[in-house]
Amino acid sequence: LKEWPGDCAPVGPSTQQAKLALSNALDLLTGYTSEVFGSDSLWIEDYLIPHHTLLATDGASRTAFEGLVIPGERRMLLEAAFGLGIFGGMGTWSDHYPPEGYETQHQEALEAWVAARDMAMLSALNTLTPQ
Numbered sequence: 173l174k175e176w177p178g179d180c181a182p183v184g185p186s187t188q189q190a191k192l193a194l195s196n197a198l199d200l201l202t203g204y205t206s207e208v209f210g211s212d213s214l215w216i217e218d219y220l221i222p223h224h225t226l227l228a229t230d231g232a233s234r235t236a237f238e239g240l241v242i243p244g245e246r247r248m249l250l251e252a253a254f255g256l257g258i259f260g261g262m263g264t265w266s267d268h269y270p271p272e273g274y275e276t277q278h279q280e281a282l283e284a285w286v287a288a289r290d291m292a293m294l295s296a297l298n299t300l301t302p303q
Contacts, residue, residue, distance in 0.1 A: 190295040193288035
């Protein structure tokens with residue numbers, strides 16, 4: 173929007189808040205995955221570590237938003253939020269039932285990821301939010 177309506181003031185997390193939330197969520201996901209599936213898990217190597225590394229970049233190494241969003245913190249947040257794909261790209265990670273004793277850890281990791289993903293998208297799309 174060129175101009176926000178008065179009753180719809182732009183409010184959202186800063187990119188640093190969103191980045192921290194994503195980092196914390198990825199730590200929870202990695203911890204759970206390591207304990208349940210092993211530290212050499214495909215999910216850790218192919219999804220979690222690369223996305224954690226992505227948080228220290230400008231997102232230019234990814235292609236989902238190439239040509240749509242210039243590289244920078246906003247692009248990195250969008251790439252991280254969409255690229256991990258816990259409910260798609262990682263396949264059975266979110267399809268399995270957690271082993272006995274891991275239900276709470278599984279739920280906390282998923283909830284942290286969903287909250288961080290939403291925070292990242294809000295921050296990336298709201299250009300008026302202070303960075």
